[in-house]
Amino acid sequence: MDTKQKILDAAERLIATQGFAGTSLRQIISEAGVNLAAVHYHFGSKQDLLDHVILRKAAAVNEERRRLIEQFEAEAGPGPVSVERVLTAFFEPMIEAGARNPQFVKLMGRMYGEGLLPALIEKHFQPTLTRFAQALQRARPELSQGELRWRMQFMFGAMSQAVCGQDMFPQMSVQADDSAFALVMRRLMVFLCAGFQAAITPEAETDEGNRYSVGHSPVPAGDSPKSC
Amino acid sequence: MDTKQKILDAAERLIATQGFAGTSLRQIISEAGVNLAAVHYHFGSKQDLLDHVILRKAAAVNEERRRLIEQFEAEAGPGPVSVERVLTAFFEPMIEAGARNPQFVKLMGRMYGEGLLPALIEKHFQPTLTRFAQALQRARPELSQGELRWRMQFMFGAMSQAVCGQDMFPQMSVQADDSAFALVMRRLMVFLCAGFQAAITPEAETDEGNRYSVGHSPVPAGDSPKSC
């Protein structure tokens, strides 16, 4: 009866540590102690198994996100919800989930990195995502829709690395213990908050000459096109 | 004689569009018109083939990055190079590479997402990476080494999504044409620049009670721990 659960648990554990492509069904069934065909009976395919692994927990996180953003919007009345609070509504449920189950959050990050999440999000969480996009748009009305969505794209990438990124600096393993997770997420929020608050990107200077003239003549220090 | 080149070219093209895991050696050899065993003869394994695909072009980008940061440091004299200029030294060579060969840059982003790049970077580009970390540290001396490296981690994640991310919003495909690539990268730089410039993350408030009290009582609006 709990064959399904055993498969889901084993899959979550293994995929979180080894990635989706790096985990074979035979590993999963061996750890779960079930038969290979049971996976396809219950889930259809490896990809569908992944969907179920993610959905059974992501749904709650998503629900909580929706609840928080609604609460903040109600509190804000007619005015916009601040960028900081929108990000809080987005990340706080994730931090909570990570405190309860670090594995799952790591798995989500990995799946995002492997490019497997967007399809799922589009299938199941599009409304929530749109809701956050609109909230951010109200908080930063100067930003074009294009720029805002790119910044959200950047946000997802940064989040993915925050959650499951491997260290680039071997001499020091930053993510020592799980208790540091909440701190990392707060660092992420600070970083992203500033990013969203940045002035709009000037769209001018479309390849006049070759911008790579930077190369061998000194770069003018003062009048950069970037508002930094 | 050009068997090696044919394999490298086909691999770059296919992996850039389908990812590493999603591309089989048999696809590659079919497109290159060579024998399967030739791959293992010339490169040893699929993973090693990927290393060669990346290294043959990434080395130049990396060299250019090193050259630029050195130039900026020379111009700055004893003072620090600004965050903006450090990021320029980092991204400008990549923008150039993308203008010449969009495929390659996309491939790099994909590999980063799949978690295959950090090992390579550590093996071959550690000195350059350390150099940029030091430059950023001088530009933002208030940041602890840990926080700075996390922000770099966020940067890599955002970059990865900027370069190869799939759209989350189906109704509108943002990355319409390749000419938009430079604009996206400038948007990324503006975003990241603000992120690095953000005030340090307060490390206090370590789980006193349960921070999720946010839940059912209204969240205090004013006195947030995040400096946003």
Place this chain on the structure above:
DNA sequence: GTCTATACTGAGATAGAC
């Protein structure tokens, strides 16, 4: 409905003939 046994196709890798 639930699970087992087994076979099928395609993957990466390797040994050895030429």
Place this chain on the structure above:
DNA sequence: GTCTATCTCAGTATAGAC
């Protein structure tokens, strides 16, 4: 250097026991 044959292991499909 190159190619054939073959090995192991992956995901998948199905027939049939209970």
